[in-house]
Amino acid sequence: MNFNKPPMEKLIYAILLNKSETDNLQQVLSGMAGIDKTALNPISFGQISAVYGNFSKSDFAANQAVAIAFAGVIDEVAKHYTLLPMRFGSFMKTSDDIAKMLEQNHDGFLQNLEKVENKFEFGLKVFGDSTKIQEHLKATTPVEEKPLSENEGSKFKIYVNKKLQAHRLEERLLTFADTIVAEITQYLKQMEATSKIRKMASEYILVDGVFLIKKNQQQQLVDAIGALQKQYPEIKFVLTGPWPPYNFVEVKLK
Amino acid sequence: MSDDKILFNTGSLDEISDILGKFDDIENSKLKLTPDNADSGLAKLVLTLVELIRKLVEKQAMRRVDGGSLTEEEIERLGETLWKLEMKMEELKKHFNLTDRDLNINLGPLGDLM
Numbered sequence: 001m002n003f004n005k006p007p008m009e010k011l012i013y014a015i016l017l018n019k020s021e022t023d024n025l026q027q028v029l030s031g032m033a034g035i036d037k038t039a040l041n042p043i044s045f046g047q048i049s050a051v052y053g054n055f056s057k058s059d060f061a062a063n064q065a066v067a068i069a070f071a072g073v074i075d076e077v078a079k080h081y082t083l084l085p086m087r088f089g090s091f092m093k094t095s096d097d098i099a100k101m102l103e104q105n106h107d108g109f110l111q112n113l114e115k116v117e118n119k120f121e122f123g124l125k126v127f128g129d130s131t132k133i134q135e136h137l138k139a140t141t142p143v144e145e146k147p148l149s150e151n152e153g154s155k156f157k158i159y160v161n162k163k164l165q166a167h168r169l170e171e172r173l174l175t176f177a178d179t180i181v182a183e184i185t186q187y188l189k190q191m192e193a194t195s196k197i198r199k200m201a202s203e204y205i206l207v208d209g210v211f212l213i214k215k216n217q218q219q220q221l222v223d224a225i226g227a228l229q230k231q232y233p234e235i236k237f238v239l240t241g242p243w244p245p246y247n248f249v250e251v252k253l254k
Numbered sequence: 255m256s257d258d259k260i261l262f263n264t265g266s267l268d269e270i271s272d273i274l275g276k277f278d279d280i281e282n283s284k285l286k287l288t289p290d291n292a293d294s295g296l297a298k299l300v301l302t303l304v305e306l307i308r309k310l311v312e313k314q315a316m317r318r319v320d321g322g323s324l325t326e327e328e329i330e331r332l333g334e335t336l337w338k339l340e341m342k343m344e345e346l347k348k349h350f351n352l353t354d355r356d357l358n359i360n361l362g363p364l365g366d367l368m
Contacts, residue, residue: 154333156331160319164319167313229264236265237263239261
């Protein structure tokens with residue numbers, strides 16, 4: 001029987017920008033803890049560093065609680081450094097492997113880090129029941145729509161007419177979502193934000209967006225969303241953040 | 255998600271949970287193919303694709319009707335075709351014990367299929 005402890009691998013949390021030579025990353029990390037209160041360690045190459053913890057891969061449970069803890073560690077480090085969050089469960093065998101990975105991908109990491117430097121990600125979800133909004137639109141902005149035919153005729157024509165009314169309502173809902181997206185985009189443009197926005201992500205989510213904006217513009221964003229909420233009380237705006245830039249990193253590891 | 259991550263919300267966290275609770279069905283709307291349910295899983299997959307195509311055809315047809323480019327006779331024939339397609343689809347859903355929600359597969363980050 002083998003009583004040896006399983007080998008400890010390196011769980012990488014994030015790659016961060018560490019430009020200042022006087023900055024003591026090790027000291028900052030010593031005040032924090034990784035998953036299961038494990039220590040956080042840095043490995044640096046040039047202006048970038050990886051933050052990792054020693055963890056036995058066989059003991060690593062890929063469940064929701066651990067994923068939240070993993071995100072929590074990244075969130076804590078992000079308060080001090082510009083970083084690129086690593087995918088949940090990113091393991092490497094040794095610290096030499098991490099050093100090699102940093103060296104091989106230095107330029108790509110640096111380029112992405114500079115893109116997100118001093119910025120945070122924010123998430124916006126605009127909730128609304130599409131059926132209720134359609135009813136609201138019908139009641140508040142009635143549009144004279146000509147019926148299919150003055151003489152409805154057969155049951156098939158009545159059927160098409162019903163489908164046509166539903167189609168027109170759906171088109172109006174999409175136009176409404178477009179209007180909301182346009183309003184949001186206008187505010188974001190003023191903030192020179194980078195954004196990714198999807199409309200009608202589901203029956204209940206009219207708009208689902210993520211934005212990358214400068215850290216000092218957080219209040220401006222909150223105010224803008226507040227103004228939109230006042231303008232459109234029939235839907236519900238929920239803004240979250242600040243988050244590490246989960247949606248704005250494009251690195252292909254070599 | 256902790257409270258301090260919510261920067262703007264006019265309601266309560268419970269209210270958000272209520273809205274998100276409506277997504278409980280998302281788990282059911284995922285395709286879960288296993289050796290035990292290969293038949294019904296495949297039926298769900300096939301019917302989902304058929305329903306998607308049917309809805310796309312319907313949407314395109316309504317655009318044409320709304321554009322006013324069809325004659326009364328063409329609308330009549332179109333109505334009959336769409337009606338028969340819908341009835342056939344209802345029949346198939348009933349046969350395989352599937353609902354509209356079952357056929358609206360959740361594509362994760364991409365949202366719902368339909």
